[in-house]
Amino acid sequence: MTSKTTSSALLLALVLILxxxxxxxxxxxxxxxxxxxxxxxxxxxxxxxxxxxxxTPVIDGLARDGVKxxxxxxxxxxxxxxxxxxLTGAYPSRLGWTKGVVGYMMxxxxxxxxxxxxxxxxxxxxxxxxxxxGKWHLGDEAPFxxxxxxxxxxxxxxxxxxxxxxxxxxxxxxxxxxVNRNLxxxxxxxxxxxxxxxxxxxxxxxxxxxxxxxxxxxxxxxKGKSEFGVYGDVVExxxxxxxxxxxxxxREELTRNTVVVFLSDNGPEPMTKASKATPYRGKKWSALEGxxxxxxxxxxPGVIPKGRESNAMVAAIDLLPTLSHACGIDLDSISTGSPVIDGLxxxxxxxxxxxxxxxRDVLLYWHGADGFQAIRSADWKLFPKRKGASLxxxxxxxxxxxxxxxxxxxxxxxxxxGRVAAMKTMAEKLLAEIEKNKLALGKFVPAxx
Numbered sequence: 001m002t003s004k005t006t007s008s009a010l011l012l013a014l015v016l017i018l019x020x021x022x023x024x025x026x027x028x029x030x031x032x033x034x035x036x037x038x039x040x041x042x043x044x045x046x047x048x049x050x051x052x053x054x055x056t057p058v059i060d061g062l063a064r065d066g067v068k069x070x071x072x073x074x075x076x077x078x079x080x081x082x083x084x085x086x087l088t089g090a091y092p093s094r095l096g097w098t099k100g101v102v103g104y105m106m107x108x109x110x111x112x113x114x115x116x117x118x119x120x121x122x123x124x125x126x127x128x129x130x131x132x133x134g135k136w137h138l139g140d141e142a143p144f145x146x147x148x149x150x151x152x153x154x155x156x157x158x159x160x161x162x163x164x165x166x167x168x169x170x171x172x173x174x175x176x177x178x179v180n181r182n183l184x185x186x187x188x189x190x191x192x193x194x195x196x197x198x199x200x201x202x203x204x205x206x207x208x209x210x211x212x213x214x215x216x217x218x219x220x221x222x223k224g225k226s227e228f229g230v231y232g233d234v235v236e237x238x239x240x241x242x243x244x245x246x247x248x249x250x251r252e253e254l255t256r257n258t259v260v261v262f263l264s265d266n267g268p269e270p271m272t273k274a275s276k277a278t279p280y281r282g283k284k285w286s287a288l289e290g291x292x293x294x295x296x297x298x299x300x301p302g303v304i305p306k307g308r309e310s311n312a313m314v315a316a317i318d319l320l321p322t323l324s325h326a327c328g329i330d331l332d333s334i335s336t337g338s339p340v341i342d343g344l345x346x347x348x349x350x351x352x353x354x355x356x357x358x359x360r361d362v363l364l365y366w367h368g369a370d371g372f373q374a375i376r377s378a379d380w381k382l383f384p385k386r387k388g389a390s391l392x393x394x395x396x397x398x399x400x401x402x403x404x405x406x407x408x409x410x411x412x413x414x415x416x417x418g419r420v421a422a423m424k425t426m427a428e429k430l431l432a433e434i435e436k437n438k439l440a441l442g443k444f445v446p447a448x449x
Contacts (some may be wrong), residue, residue, distance in 0.1 A: 030327045031300065032258040033123070034191075034205045035319070036242060037086070038235075039079070039135060039160070039213035040284060041295065042268030044276040045235055049295050051276070053228040054235050058243035059297065062262055066299030067308040067350050074266045075316040077284055077291040078368035079137050079160060080106065082265040082316065083208070087118045087138075087149075089320030089343035091364060094434050096441030099369045102137055103163045106441075111139015112149065113442035117338035119320050120150025123204040126329050131198075132156060133190040134208035140164075141444035145171075151206070155190045157183070161210040181217040183210050184234075188241040192248045199252040202327075207245070208265070211238045214272050231274035256301045259326060261319065264294035281407045285368035287388055288408055289381075292365060300326070304351055312358045313376065317343035322350065339439050364430060375427040379403040382423040386411065397424070 044051055048060040048068065075085020080101035081092030088095060095116055100106040112118075120130040131153040132146045139145070140158040147154045147170050155169050157178070165177035167186075178186075191207050211234050218224070218233035222240075226232030242262070249255045267290045268275030268283045275283075282288025296314070298304060303326075321343045324331040335341060348354025365374035365381075373388040374381055379402050383389040386398035389408060397420050399413040413420050 029257070030126070030128070030202045030329075032203050032205070032254060033323055033327065034207065034245065034258060034260045035086075035119075036245070036260070036262045037083075037134070037206075037208040038238060038262075038264045039208070039210055040266065040269040040272060040275065041212060041235070041264035042275040042277045042283070043280060043290065043293055043295060044278040045212075045268070046239075046295055048297075050278065051228075054226060054232045056235065056239040058239045058246065059262060059295075062242075062246075062260060062297045062299050063307075065301060065306050066260075066297055066304050067310055067352075069296040069298070069310055069312075069314050071311045071313050072263065072294060072296035073292050073313070073315040073363060073365075074264060074294045076366045076368065077266045077286060079135075079265055081366060081368075083136075083138055084112055084116075086263075086265075086316045086319060087112075087120070087206075088116050088338070089119075089317050089341040090116070090339050091317065091342045091434060092366060093371060093431075094339045094342065094438045096439055098371055098441075101160070101368075102139055103159045105369060107443075109141055109444040111141060111144030111442045111444070113439045114143050114148065115338070115439055115442075117335055118150045119323070120146075120204060120206070122150075122320070122324060122329060122331065122334060123327070124150050124152070125334050126327070128202045128204045129153075129198050130204045130206075131191070131194040132206045132208070133187045133194065134206070135160065135210045135213075136208075139442060139444075142171075143444055144442055147171075153194060155187070157210060160213055162214055180210075180215060181219050184238055184241050185219060188244055191245055195245070195248050195254070196252060199254060209238055209241075211235070212272065212275070214269055216272060216274075229274060231272060259298065259300045259323065261296070261298050261323075263296040263316065267291040267294060279406045281409070282390070286390070287365040287367045287373035287383070288390065289402070289406065291368075298350055308350075308352055310349060310352075312346070312349045313360045313363060314346050314349065315343065315360065315363055317341075318346045318360065319343065321345045322347050340433075340437050342434075362426065362430070364427065372427070372431060375423055375430075376402070377423055377426065380419060380423065381408065382413075382420060382427070384424055384427065386413075399423075 075082040132151040167175040167178040222237040277290030280289035282290035344359040367373040383398040389398040400408045
């Protein structure tokens with residue numbers, strides 16, 4: 001074999017290796033990423049997740065064209081810490097969070113630390129243009145606002161739609177009060193404009209809708225249209241608005257080079273009685289499955305195979321490292337100075353092309369008002385204190401086998417004392433490491449006049 005032939009063979013081998021290792025392959029530029037987050041949408045609230053009356057054909061189509069995750073966990077059981085986890089890849093307690101949300105139970109003038117590295121800052125450092133249109137809820141003082149946390153263009157409410165009446169573009173107050181029933185439409189229009197303006201650049205678009213968080217008010221064009229009352233109206237409008245986003249991608253010829261992620265921030269709000277987490281027990285604030293296991297669908301045409309469904313344990317904290325990998329970003333090279341990233345790269349699981357075991361085997365659960373409450377290891381879930389599982393009968397632990405007990409109704413702790421002890425020890429070690437390597441919650445101190 002000649003040296004030229006040998007060189008050609010080596011080059012071909014290298015190309016093949018790179019194609020397997022990198023999802024980018026031969027695309028002209030890194031893919032766009034669109035993160036769409038619903039607010040308080042329960043596991044059961046989409047037709048593709050089993051709801052018999054709410055019709056969500058657009059989101060159902062995403063599931064048919066991508067991967068539907070059935071064991072996906074939001075970053076927490078309430079708004080603020082869930083968003084902290086999604087945007088940083090870290091457990092919220094690693095960012096100084098202990099309980100509550102901005103504007104309720106959290107100390108005033110606190111928010112996401114400016115020292116935390118956000119997904120917007122990561123992607124922006126790699127040449128992406130970044131935009132946020134929707135609900136922020138990570139601090140309403142100047143240092144914590146989204147355009148100071150990596151987002152180039154922002155149009156947002158700074159807390160939940162029941163906590164504020166102010167709509168902002170950067171530091172400019174756009175409306176006070178805003179019209180709640182029109183927010184989904186307004187956020188969508190801003191997102192469409194952003195896509196059209198940046199169609200020739202790689203972009204990261206974060207679209208955290210305020211819907212279907214209470215107060216649940218239907219847009220006039222959707223009022224009375226659903227078979228499931230006003231809650232169904234609001235969810236079905238959100239589905240249609242997402243359709244407008246997807247149509248924009250198609251019109252701008254961006255569909256095949258855009259990763260679309262849809263998820264919810266936590267389980268159903270107890271006050272919104274229509275929302276469900278069936279077949280799981282528990283709602284928002286609770287560390288039971290219903291409080292944190294939520295819908296998640298990811299689509300990238302031609303890269304993620306169509307119609308996949310995975311029951312592998314995946315968490316919102318995994319999206320930052322996974323999407324970074326998908327977009328060819330070396331996260332380790334730009335994470336200096338931030339807290340440890342708890343998320344794992346689960347790209348091989350999403351594409352179904354992994355040869356080794358799924359990387360996530362353990363997950364910590366957080367109650368909205370009481371911090372850590374449970375740990376999952378494989379199919380086993382332990383509440384060190386059974387009170388967190390809403391079970392009566394003493395102060396001992398509660399152990400569930402999720403593969404056979406989705407409702408967490410049968411406590412097996414007495415039958416498996418060794419497993420209880422091992423999982424307690426595992427949780428204690430993880431919590432101690434988090435405590436040792438964490439940031440303080442961001443605190444705004446006004447300058448002296």
